[in-house]
Amino acid sequence: MGSEAKCSKPECDKFVAVNELAKRRGFFWSSFEIYGGSGGFVTYGPLGTRLKQNIENKLRELFVKKIGIYEMESSVIAPGKVFEASGHVDHFKEPMVECQNCKGRFRADHLLEEKGISSAEAEKMTLAEIKEELERHGIVCPDCGGPFGEPQRFLTMFETTIGPYSGAVGYGRPEAAQNIFVEFDRLYTAARERLPFGVIQIGHALRNEISPRQGLIRLREFTIADLEFFFDPEEPCCRFLGEVENEVLPILLCDTRLKECEDTTDVTVREALDRKIIQNEWQAFFMAQAKRLLVELGVPAEKQRFIEKLTWEKAHYSTQSFDQEVLVDRWGWVEVSGHAYRTDFDLASHMKASGADMTVYKEYPNPVEKEELVVKPIMAKLGPIYKGEAAKVAALLAKVPAQEVTDAMEKQGSIMVENYQVFSEQVDISRQKTTVRGTRFIPHVVEPSFGCDRLFYVALEYAYGIKEDRVVMGFPRSIAPVQVGVYPLMGKDGLDTKACQIQNMLANEGFMAEFDETGSIGRRYARADEAGVQLGITVDYDTLKEDTVTIRDRDSWQQVRTAIKDLPALLHDYFYGKKAFKELGVLIKSQ
């Protein structure tokens, strides 16, 4: 049974078809097959690597080139402190117990919560303490009443040691975001200390999933694109909002979800903000951009939606979160990006843990004149009295609010600081005028975060089509892994040499162009369609006479004839989306 025949059957879904094609044509496959394989790891082949790069470059185009987001690249492994500070160490380790009788597994902290122990308490307990508490409350398996084994912590971060000393714990990053927060200070300097600004990092992340499934959808090592956008919470306006305010976002709201209803509410970006469905302008802007990105990857708007996350579904750092989902053939709605309002959580956490200053300075539009009381100890008088303790007295005095000192001096002529009495003649109280020109604050963050492997998968699935029993991968032209195939009609009479020259010329013009001379011309077209090659240039006998070629469109199978010398300019326009296929030459009537 041939693969095409099988895939025309209804029970053969697109996931199976796409995965089979991907393996056969080298888009991707699961890694380490010669050693029996290992779940959750994937290898991208020649076509897949190119497609993935094109998708990642779409992100760069959309965010880096068009709106000036900065890009950075940092390490996958980070010292333990980074993820302790970020809260991941706490949130990634869940104590679990297994029933020795029925093998059911339960979250130990949840079992304890039922006995009135708060989750905060449970989180702090050691495994021994958890075991003790479980025994003390006589907690047994809720399913069968069987006894529990030893509690164990399940860690979904990959743990390692840095260097030869086992004390130095390191973790594989489960998201790319933390690198950005950790490097905030330098990034902010590089951004010339102006808000708002954003930084994107596209790179691998690691999550030690219990059981990775669903091919590219859930991997243990995957590519994530985290964009952290920093802004002043007092100036939350998005200057690009005008470009997207009429974009319609289909959102499945919390309220709707709680009614166990799956209906989305269609709102424009403007409405979503006016009705406070989305709290933040930048977040709404990025959601609109995310929708447009998916459209450009070939996923129509009606196959996308946003889900507002419920309180208990949200990450520990987020106040409002939406997931962007795409409808796929096999599993229904699958998350492709997350949009979280992280407030100042991350910068504040790292500031607290590291002691580094993560605040930024903001100048007021108008300086504020401030008059304040200043208490200055007169050391010339304190010194002779308190001798060696004079400095200490002065320090203690500095801790007392100036107004309090002034009041005491006016009432009693002295003030007690601990056991020391300071008299009014020992201090100099004055009113000082100062000009406050600005303030320091921690920026807020909205984060769009894309799963690149999932973007890749949905692009493949939506490109997958069957035309006359043949697979045609109809990628949008901007992400096609191969832009042009160049084919001699026959591998003789100099047609092959001519085709080679054209391929070479196009490659030098910057196109991804491939030469193929084996098999019949029809076979080569079919092969190219399956790889998603956007255009086919065929060199025939007329080419030798008049220096023209035919260009074949992968999707319509139509052909136009055009002069070789015009190819570079025409193709550049075509791939930039400035020209349609039919504008590339004179349409040839189908034979």
Place this chain on the structure above:
RNA sequence: GCGGUCGUAGUCUAGUUUGGUCUAGGACAUCAGCCUGCCACGCUGACGACCCGGGUUCAAAUCUCGGCGACCGCACCA
């Protein structure tokens, strides 16, 4: 991690029930040659597989145990 189903060339599969005739068959793909004047033509040839390891047996693709992997369900998914 549990339960179910499953694992044969690049891909899809026949064979497994009932161990031997399997030196493992086919289709498609790939490569070489011939042919071929625009959509997987044809012919000839080539390449190429029983997931890994133990056990039972005279004999294992087939039975059995363990491992690994895949899919589905449960759980998990910041």
